[in-house]
Amino acid sequence: MILKPGKKDIKAIGYYLGKIIVGLSLTMVVPILVGLAVGEISPVVDFLISMQAGLLIGIILIKLCNTDCELNWMQGMVVVSLAWIAAMFLGAIPMYLSGHWGSYLDACFDAMSGFATTGLTLVQRLDHMSLTHNLWRHLTLFIGGQGIVIIALSFFVKGASGAFKLYVGEARDEKIMPNVIHTSRFIWMVSIAYLIIGTFVLSLIGIFGGMKPFSAIFHGACIFMAAFDTGGFSPQSQSILYYRSFAFEIATVIIMILGALNFRLHYHIWAGNRKEIVKNIETTTLFVSIITVFSIVAIGLNQSGIYPNAVMFFRKGFFQLISAHTGTGFQTIYSMQFVKEWNHLALVGIILAMGLGGAVCSTTGAIKMLRVGIIFKAFVEDIKRIILPEKAIVIQKFHHIKNVFLEDRQVRSALLITLAYLVLYLIGAYVGMFYGHPFLRSLFESTSASANVGLSCGITSPSMPAVLKVTYILQMWAGRLEFMSVFTLIGFFVAALKGE
Amino acid sequence: MKVFSIKWLLLFIFFTGPLCFSSAAEHVSSVELINRASEYEARTVTYKGEVIAEVMRRGDFAWVNLHDGDNAIGIWVPLALIDEITYTGSYKAKGDIIEVSGIFHRACPEHGGDLDIHALSLRKIESGKLTPEVINPLRLKQALVLLGILLLIWISTLFFRR
Numbered sequence: 001m002i003l004k005p006g007k008k009d010i011k012a013i014g015y016y017l018g019k020i021i022v023g024l025s026l027t028m029v030v031p032i033l034v035g036l037a038v039g040e041i042s043p044v045v046d047f048l049i050s051m052q053a054g055l056l057i058g059i060i061l062i063k064l065c066n067t068d069c070e071l072n073w074m075q076g077m078v079v080v081s082l083a084w085i086a087a088m089f090l091g092a093i094p095m096y097l098s099g100h101w102g103s104y105l106d107a108c109f110d111a112m113s114g115f116a117t118t119g120l121t122l123v124q125r126l127d128h129m130s131l132t133h134n135l136w137r138h139l140t141l142f143i144g145g146q147g148i149v150i151i152a153l154s155f156f157v158k159g160a161s162g163a164f165k166l167y168v169g170e171a172r173d174e175k176i177m178p179n180v181i182h183t184s185r186f187i188w189m190v191s192i193a194y195l196i197i198g199t200f201v202l203s204l205i206g207i208f209g210g211m212k213p214f215s216a217i218f219h220g221a222c223i224f225m226a227a228f229d230t231g232g233f234s235p236q237s238q239s240i241l242y243y244r245s246f247a248f249e250i251a252t253v254i255i256m257i258l259g260a261l262n263f264r265l266h267y268h269i270w271a272g273n274r275k276e277i278v279k280n281i282e283t284t285t286l287f288v289s290i291i292t293v294f295s296i297v298a299i300g301l302n303q304s305g306i307y308p309n310a311v312m313f314f315r316k317g318f319f320q321l322i323s324a325h326t327g328t329g330f331q332t333i334y335s336m337q338f339v340k341e342w343n344h345l346a347l348v349g350i351i352l353a354m355g356l357g358g359a360v361c362s363t364t365g366a367i368k369m370l371r372v373g374i375i376f377k378a379f380v381e382d383i384k385r386i387i388l389p390e391k392a393i394v395i396q397k398f399h400h401i402k403n404v405f406l407e408d409r410q411v412r413s414a415l416l417i418t419l420a421y422l423v424l425y426l427i428g429a430y431v432g433m434f435y436g437h438p439f440l441r442s443l444f445e446s447t448s449a450s451a452n453v454g455l456s457c458g459i460t461s462p463s464m465p466a467v468l469k470v471t472y473i474l475q476m477w478a479g480r481l482e483f484m485s486v487f488t489l490i491g492f493f494v495a496a497l498k499g500e
Numbered sequence: 501m502k503v504f505s506i507k508w509l510l511l512f513i514f515f516t517g518p519l520c521f522s523s524a525a526e527h528v529s530s531v532e533l534i535n536r537a538s539e540y541e542a543r544t545v546t547y548k549g550e551v552i553a554e555v556m557r558r559g560d561f562a563w564v565n566l567h568d569g570d571n572a573i574g575i576w577v578p579l580a581l582i583d584e585i586t587y588t589g590s591y592k593a594k595g596d597i598i599e600v601s602g603i604f605h606r607a608c609p610e611h612g613g614d615l616d617i618h619a620l621s622l623r624k625i626e627s628g629k630l631t632p633e634v635i636n637p638l639r640l641k642q643a644l645v646l647l648g649i650l651l652l653i654w655i656s657t658l659f660f661r662r
Contacts, residue, residue, distance in 0.1 A: 052646035210556030312613030
């Protein structure tokens with residue numbers, strides 16, 4: 001028997017959703033202040049409208065659904081999945097008002113792409129966009145990368161139990177500190193510390209590369225947010241190619257890799273436990289995976305013969321690979337060059353890298369290294385069971401912050417999520433093919449959306465069909481939340497319709 | 501007589517042919533350059549677009565990005581040629597429209613495999629201008645109305661609390 005959600009459930013969901021919307025709306029203070037500082041009044045008005053609309057909706061929800069009960073698991077998951085949809089609609093308002101998006105759907109696409117740290121974009125005339133709106137695009141990456149709910153957890157949600165359910169719902173099941181609210185604050189502290197260092201380094205490179213100091217700092221901050229949060233938006237339409245700088249590319253590669261590491265690992269590195277980098281299953285798997293996939297890309301590019309020397313190979317082949325593997329989506333080539341200049345083998349290498357992703361509890365999407373490592377260990381364990389005598393006891397261990405015995409429960413969970421991602425990649429590919437795109441290009445774009453990468457081989461454009469836009473929005477959403485809260489939301493609606 | 505005229509014709513072709521070929525820079529769009537890059541490799545092309553963002557100086561050269569409406573392409577320009585550029589496209593300005601003639605590279609060996617054009621000549625076709633900001637009065641009213649509603653809610657909250 002399915003139980004119909006009651007008034008108590010709806011009140012709890014509405015109350016916490018309202019708090020998250022208020023939190024999100026308040027983040028628009030940042031572009032408003034920047035807009036006032038640089039004298040962009042029209043964009044400031046756009047943000048005032050959006051912020052006030054968000055505050056109004058949030059406050060009404062809080063007042064109507066006022067409750068002091070703590071969230072249960074179902075309510076927490078539903079709040080998270082609805083919060084991301086609300087963020088998309090709210091974040092799209094200033095974008096749409098800017099006039100740089102063809103429709104509100106296009107603005108919603110970019111808002112979801114930003115919050116989900118994907119980086120696919122339907123923006124038009126980007127090179128003429130105001131600094132205020134451009135900053136907001138990158139701020140969506142920063143907010144979404146740390147986790148929309150984490151803002152609320154850090155400032156608005158009292159009670160650790162309810163907070164933990166929201167935290168898990170946002171695809172972060174690892175606590176860095178005993179208290180989840182402290183964990184959220186730690187994630188913000190790490191991110192802001194890196195933001196200051198990263199912006200400084202990128203700004204210096206920009207200034208030495210011929211940019212004006214203010215412009216270099218603005219670009220440095222935007223590119224840092226996009227790289228560390230593995231988002232992939234950039235202030236100019238040419239992505240990283242615009243900067244024409246080897247040093248800038250090396251710096252972004254380092255930041256992208258930092259963004260792809262587990263926040264828990266960052267904590268241990270900060271605490272002085274540097275050996276964890278070498279011992280951790282995620283970093284070792286990431287290292288092996290990068291080498292393997294880069295070999296595929298390198299063979300492919302060698303066959304196509306487009307980049308005949310090592311520097312070219314690094315700046316085009318390796319950069320695109322790291323961008324794909326970390327789920328960032330920065331490009332130093334034009335989208336159509338993937339199709340016209342790279343051969344199929346190199347493209348397959350990039351698709352594999354996108355599909356695998358970075359570490360859990362990081363800002364990357366996709367299957368993720370911990371799951372790949374666990375599946376590999378389980379595979380080795382099964383082979384050992386076949387080879388060794390029947391009476392032998394086979395125990396498999398792995399190191400992830402501490403030594404952990406491999407259990408069936410972990411393998412099952414890793415395989416289920418992996419399967420869900422593979423199905424999601426294929427669904428998007430089928431929709432792309434339905435609209436006449438070849439299989440490999442459709443799979444490339446679909447994997448990029450689902451794994452929250454943002455690399456494009458030219459399918460994503462303002463002129464693509466609305467159904468394809470909606471498909472990619474849903475893929476970005478489900479991929480970012482890693483399915484559980486999305487499935488719970490579907491279950492919630494089914495229960496509301498069919499429950500007793 | 502006939503042999504004499506053929507000789508002159510051959511000589512004419514020999515001397516003028518390369519001249520005609522070298523000056524036959526093709527007018528191309530960014531889409532064409534990206535989609536048919538291998539065909540244009542190392543050929544002299546003419547490309548036209550709006551100067552966007554910043555002119556980034558690097559030694560005796562500078563990077564100028566020209567957007568033709570579809571894509572922006574990086575142009576490697578000797579410093580002596582950039583004096584003509586006055587406005588660069590941004591939120592507050594429409595950039596100069598520039599026509600550039602230069603050698604196209606699908607994967608430039610000098611610039612780490614970038615797709616670019618090394619300019620031989622540069623000509624301003626249309627001057628850019630500053631674009632004054634226009635504030636929509638309706639949006640301003642909407643913002644004020646929303647502010648009023650929020651204040652009303654805040655005041656009513658204070659009232660109910662008492």
